[in-house]
Amino acid sequence: AYYFKEASHTFGEYLLVPGYSSDKCIPANVSLRTPLVKFAKGEEPKISLNIPMTSAIMQAVSNDTMAIALAKEGGISFIYGSQTIEEQAAMVSRVKNYKSGFVSSDSNIMPSTTLGEVLALKQKTGHSTMAVTEDGTPTGKLVGIVTSRDYRISRMTLDTKVETFMTPFSKLIYADAETTTLSMANDLIWQHKLNMLPLVDKNQRLRYMVFRKDYTDNKEHSLELTDKNKRYLVGAGINTRDYAERVPALLKAGADVLCIDSSEGFSEWQRITLKYIHENFGEDVKVGAGNVVDKEGFRFLAEAGADFIKVGIGGGSICITRETKGIGRGQATAVIDVAEARDEYYKETGIYIPICSDGGIVHDYHMTLALAMGADFLMLGRYFSRFDESPTNKVRINGTYLKEYWGEGSNRARNWQRYDLGGDKKLSFEEGVDSYVPYAGPLHDNVMLSLSKMRSTMCNCGSLNLAEFRDKAKLTLVSATSIVEGGSHDVILKDKFRGND
Numbered sequence: 280a281y282y283f284k285e286a287s288h289t290f291g292e293y294l295l296v297p298g299y300s301s302d303k304c305i306p307a308n309v310s311l312r313t314p315l316v317k318f319a320k321g322e323e324p325k326i327s328l329n330i331p332m333t334s335a336i337m338q339a340v341s342n343d344t345m346a347i348a349l350a351k352e353g354g355i356s357f358i359y360g361s362q363t364i365e366e367q368a369a370m371v372s373r374v375k376n377y378k379s380g381f382v383s384s385d386s387n388i389m390p391s392t393t394l395g396e397v398l399a400l401k402q403k404t405g406h407s408t409m410a411v412t413e414d415g416t417p418t419g420k421l422v423g424i425v426t427s428r429d430y431r432i433s434r435m436t437l438d439t440k441v442e443t444f445m446t447p448f449s450k451l452i453y454a455d456a457e458t459t460t461l462s463m464a465n466d467l468i469w470q471h472k473l474n475m476l477p478l479v480d481k482n483q484r485l486r487y488m489v490f491r492k493d494y495t496d497n498k499e500h501s502l503e504l505t506d507k508n509k510r511y512l513v514g515a516g517i518n519t520r521d522y523a524e525r526v527p528a529l530l531k532a533g534a535d536v537l538c539i540d541s542s543e544g545f546s547e548w549q550r551i552t553l554k555y556i557h558e559n560f561g562e563d564v565k566v567g568a569g570n571v572v573d574k575e576g577f578r579f580l581a582e583a584g585a586d587f588i589k590v591g592i593g594g595g596s597i598c599i600t601r602e603t604k605g606i607g608r609g610q611a612t613a614v615i616d617v618a619e620a621r622d623e624y625y626k627e628t629g630i631y632i633p634i635c636s637d638g639g640i641v642h643d644y645h646m647t648l649a650l651a652m653g654a655d656f657l658m659l660g661r662y663f664s665r666f667d668e669s670p671t672n673k674v675r676i677n678g679t680y681l682k683e684y685w686g687e688g689s690n691r692a693r694n695w696q697r698y699d700l701g702g703d704k705k706l707s708f709e710e711g712v713d714s715y716v717p718y719a720g721p722l723h724d725n726v727m728l729s730l731s732k733m734r735s736t737m738c739n740c741g742s743l744n745l746a747e748f749r750d751k752a753k754l755t756l757v758s759a760t761s762i763v764e765g766g767s768h769d770v771i772l773k774d775k776f777r778g779n780d
């Protein structure tokens with residue numbers, strides 16, 4: 280037998296040691312943009328995410344409602360595959376056909392986005408103007424407009440409320456998108472000597488910008504900031520059995536990316552599946568594979584053609600694989616090892632294959648640690664299952680609100696394909712549990728909070744983007760005693776006394 284030299288560790292056993300933060304290191308300047316699929320040196324990945332979060336390929340997590348909510352934030356869901364092909368394709372298609380209130384693709388821009396990045400997007404989309412919202416979401420407050428005029432590029436900072444939207448002439452005027460026609464808008468523009476006029480809907484959300492005739496090219500413009508053509512990114516899980524039928528149905532429904540969902544990815548079944556998909560549907564169809572926990576597993580899937588590789592066995596909150604089968608590896612060690620393999624592969628071939636840390640995230644800071652250790656993005660099950668948007672029941676037990684959350688390898692999900700080694704089409708024994716998680720409210724609020732912690736930590740480590748963070752991060756293992764030191768200790772929490780009042 281081969282023995283790994285060191286024990287494998289998980290996130291809770293590590294801490295980050297701060298590095299020098301310059302005065303540029305403020306959370307608003309941090310970009311969390313990350314590649315989702317592989318790309319060659321010097322090229323752009325075909326799909327990137329604005330935040331490094333994906334939701335798990337699970338019945339209790341990723342349906343169409345979750346996918347829309349997460350895409351709005353800049354992440355992506357992988358719709359669960361343990362349902363019929365028709366049902367799964369219908370979910371994908373509901374996401375793709377969802378009419379969003381999003382302020383167009385350009386609105387997915389946060390103040391942290393650099394001017395250069397906005398300009399590149401402007402060029403790509405052909406828009407003369409772009410809206411920048413406070414948190415990069417359609418419903419976020421408008422904080423800036425990037426526009427080009429006389430070949431000069433400027434970024435205007437606006438008052439944060441649409442009601443007090445400032446035009447270049449500091450006029451405080453806006454109009455109702457429901458009742459104002461384009462010609463009425465133009466009249467208003469001339470009457471009030473404006474350069475542009477924002478139109479808002481009844482919820483005061485910005486819907487259109489109307490520009491003065493000579494503003495850029497002597498033509499009248501109205502930019503619809505809801506850009507009805509916008510379609511959210513969505514992924515879908517597949518398995519190593521019915522891919523010949525499932526993949527075309529998902530692609531037809533509009534899936535942007537696929538992922539082989541398996542508890543153990545270092546297998547010939549995955550190689551055959553990847554080969555079939557790329558040969559029959561072309562290299563443009565992007566497929567992730569996994570899960571693996573060491574360099575050898577990474578190399579195998581990289582050579583088999585995976586577009587991204589998921590890391591993690593046995594670390595999921597609902598997972599009992601380590602107890603039932605005795606396989607797995609501490610999640611932090613697995614990520615560190617596989618990230619090294621990814622970097623070696625990149626050096627050798629010039630191909631960067633993003634890796635995803637899947638499972639085992641308990642606290643928000645674990646996400647940040649996983650990214651520091653080399654993950655390009657994260658897959659989260661328990662985290663998202665707690666939100667309003669997850670597909671499960673909300674129940675009240677002993678005065679506490681909870682949501683149901685169950686594993687794909689539990690008797691409830693019976694996703695035998697995920698554990699398939701050839702042979703019987705059934706789940707021979709359970710590898711997951713059926714459980715409750717504390718209900719946590721809407722996805723948007725929670726994701727914003729988690730990301731703001733992530734951005735702060737990155738600033739403490741002197742990093743403004745994820746690649747820089749991976750390079751600069753300094754990590755230390757901590758002893759069991761110092762873990763105790765990390766929580767509140769040697770004080771009596773006031774909460775404990777409430778019952779005795």
Ligand code: MZP
Pocket residue numbers: 335336337593594595596597598599600637638639640658659660661662685686687688689710711712
């Ligand atoms: P977590 O975020 O709840 O800790 O873990 C979610 C991950 O656990 C999933 O993305 C998947 O890789 C894994 N999973 C899903 N079902 C099971 C199971 O039943 C499982 N054992 O391990």
